[in-house]
Amino acid sequence: MGDGGVRQRKHERIAEELRVQIRTGQLTDGDRLPGENALMEMYGVARMTARQALADLQNEGLAVARKGSGVYVRTFRPVRRFGAQRLSKEVWGAGRSVWDADTSSAPPVVDSLTVTTEPAPEVPARMLTLSTDDRVVVRSRRYSINGEPVQLATAYIPAVLAEGTPIAEENTGPGGVFARLADLGHAPVRFTEEVYARMPTPQESDELRLTTGTPVICVARTAFAAGDRPVEFSEMTLSSTAYVLSYDFQA
Amino acid sequence: MGDGGVRQRKHERIAEELRVQIRTGQLTDGDRLPGENALMEMYGVARMTARQALADLQNEGLAVARKGSGVYVRTFRPVRRFGAQRLSKEVWGAGRSVWDADTSSAPPVVDSLTVTTEPAPEVPARMLTLSTDDRVVVRSRRYSINGEPVQLATAYIPAVLAEGTPIAEENTGPGGVFARLADLGHAPVRFTEEVYARMPTPQESDELRLTTGTPVICVARTAFAAGDRPVEFSEMTLSSTAYVLSYDFQA
DNA sequence: AAGTGGTCTAGACCACTGC
DNA sequence: CAGTGGTCTAGACCACTTA
Numbered sequence: 001m002g003d004g005g006v007r008q009r010k011h012e013r014i015a016e017e018l019r020v021q022i023r024t025g026q027l028t029d030g031d032r033l034p035g036e037n038a039l040m041e042m043y044g045v046a047r048m049t050a051r052q053a054l055a056d057l058q059n060e061g062l063a064v065a066r067k068g069s070g071v072y073v074r075t076f077r078p079v080r081r082f083g084a085q086r087l088s089k090e091v092w093g094a095g096r097s098v099w100d101a102d103t104s105s106a107p108p109v110v111d112s113l114t115v116t117t118e119p120a121p122e123v124p125a126r127m128l129t130l131s132t133d134d135r136v137v138v139r140s141r142r143y144s145i146n147g148e149p150v151q152l153a154t155a156y157i158p159a160v161l162a163e164g165t166p167i168a169e170e171n172t173g174p175g176g177v178f179a180r181l182a183d184l185g186h187a188p189v190r191f192t193e194e195v196y197a198r199m200p201t202p203q204e205s206d207e208l209r210l211t212t213g214t215p216v217i218c219v220a221r222t223a224f225a226a227g228d229r230p231v232e233f234s235e236m237t238l239s240s241t242a243y244v245l246s247y248d249f250q251a
Numbered sequence: 252m253g254d255g256g257v258r259q260r261k262h263e264r265i266a267e268e269l270r271v272q273i274r275t276g277q278l279t280d281g282d283r284l285p286g287e288n289a290l291m292e293m294y295g296v297a298r299m300t301a302r303q304a305l306a307d308l309q310n311e312g313l314a315v316a317r318k319g320s321g322v323y324v325r326t327f328r329p330v331r332r333f334g335a336q337r338l339s340k341e342v343w344g345a346g347r348s349v350w351d352a353d354t355s356s357a358p359p360v361v362d363s364l365t366v367t368t369e370p371a372p373e374v375p376a377r378m379l380t381l382s383t384d385d386r387v388v389v390r391s392r393r394y395s396i397n398g399e400p401v402q403l404a405t406a407y408i409p410a411v412l413a414e415g416t417p418i419a420e421e422n423t424g425p426g427g428v429f430a431r432l433a434d435l436g437h438a439p440v441r442f443t444e445e446v447y448a449r450m451p452t453p454q455e456s457d458e459l460r461l462t463t464g465t466p467v468i469c470v471a472r473t474a475f476a477a478g479d480r481p482v483e484f485s486e487m488t489l490s491s492t493a494y495v496l497s498y499d500f501q502a
Numbered sequence: 503a504a505g506t507g508g509t510c511t512a513g514a515c516c517a518c519t520g521c
Numbered sequence: 522c523a524g525t526g527g528t529c530t531a532g533a534c535c536a537c538t539t540a
Binding site: 009010011045046047048049052066067068069070 | 509513
């Protein structure tokens with residue numbers, strides 16, 4: 001005691017100094033941080049202490065490590081809007097994909113797609129007011145932008161509506177699933193969306209090529225046709241580095 | 252070579268076995284995981300290897316460490332709805348706080364509050380179509396549920412509207428800021444909200460008492476009065492363990 | 503007082519990157 | 522091939538919790 005202040009852990013002190021350099025712009029987006037060896041010498045610490053400091057920054061999402069190369073500054077700069085207007089009738093009604101509604105440059109591309117028909121899993125069953133004996137068409141896909149995977153999505157449509165229609169095919173045709181539902185007289189008129197955030201599972205981390213310190217945003221959406229009949233349920237997992245969601249509503 | 256498969260890192264193997272026990276329900280919410288010493292003996296590994304396995308689980312949000320006690324399973328179970336309907340006119344129009352619209356039990360409580368008037372920071376200035384020379388009333392607060400902090404929020408209201416009114420006081424009276432804006436003839440009629448997720452800063456982590464592996468959800472909301480005049484801008488930082496956002500909209 | 507996780511040291515070997 | 526981060530070992534001391 002008597003040392004005049006709080007004892008600061010060495011790795012915290014190192015991390016904080018690097019954090020300041022990032023915050024003030026001395027180090028910015030692609031810049032290389034001092035490596036383990038450099039920090040060991042600069043601060044006279046052991047390897048694991050230097051590593052801990054760098055790990056702190058990575059877990060905060062401020063840095064990414066590239067094996068064999070170095071640790072680099074990563075500033076948060078999400079790219080793509082994911083808004084309610086993407087579901088407006090004008091968009092899919094006109095035979096364009098909902099994604100065309102997005103503002104920025106390159107549109108997401110479906111990168112992998114599987115379509116199956118199977119008994120409804122518990123959550124989709126509940127949201128679609130089905131029993132788990134009822135069957136649903138399941139469309140799982142991954143979206144990428146410029147070769148970077150950004151979203152995993154799984155849509156569930158009751159088999160009674162979708163079986164034998166283009167909805168159960170790989171290619172649903174212009175306007176996508178919603179346009180086909182409209183053709184069948186089940187045009188969605190209302191949506192509810194639930195949104196939360198969490199850390200990815202190792203599998204999601206892999207499929208979306210996420211780096212340490214990158215959470216995902218989970219969106220669960222239910223589409224209702226006239227008479228409040230639920231006709232589609234989707235679960236989406238978005239890379240938080242790729243998306244900002246936007247919503248607009250009246251008082 | 253010749254070992255017949257992919258080399259699996261020891262800490263990954265340990266983490267995966269624990270993950271499976273969590274996924275299958277052998278270990279659930281408050282359960283204590285095997286500690287560092289136990290894992291060292293069970294797998295014949297060094298302390299740092301056992302630590303790495305436990306750290307992996309913590310960074311995924313599957314476990315929390317309690318110093319001097321152990322590492323415990325944490326399953327994701329958000330508590331509180333944060334939806335668009337909280338902003339409907341019926342809610343604040345009737346002199347109740349927007350939070351009353353939330354469904355579940357104990358309402359969030361303001362736990363610390365500062366009100367100042369100052370030149371508009373860059374982002375609020377842009378959203379309120381002000382210059383950074385213009386002044387704004389800044390209301391910063393922290394909300395807690397049952398003593399657990401869950402949200403940080405900062406609201407910005409143009410000083411030309413708010414100065415000398417209850418909006419610049421600590422206690423804004425029934426219905427809050429929106430009701431007072433309505434009294435002044437600037438009732439919000441439309442809102443836009445932008446939502447994204449990221450890892451917390453060390454300061455946020457502290458103020459919201461977040462454990463490792465808990466992201467935050469950031470919400471930036473702008474309220475518009477008649478004639479699309481922006482009258483309030485709020486930045487909110489929500490603990491992802493406490494909130495599910497919900498939205499409802501028409502095609 | 504015993505056990506726990508948190509910090510730290512001082513080594514080692516590996517796979518990968520980039521010149 | 523030199524340098525990097527990733528994994529791993531085998532110790533040590535500390536602050537904290539629990540009983």
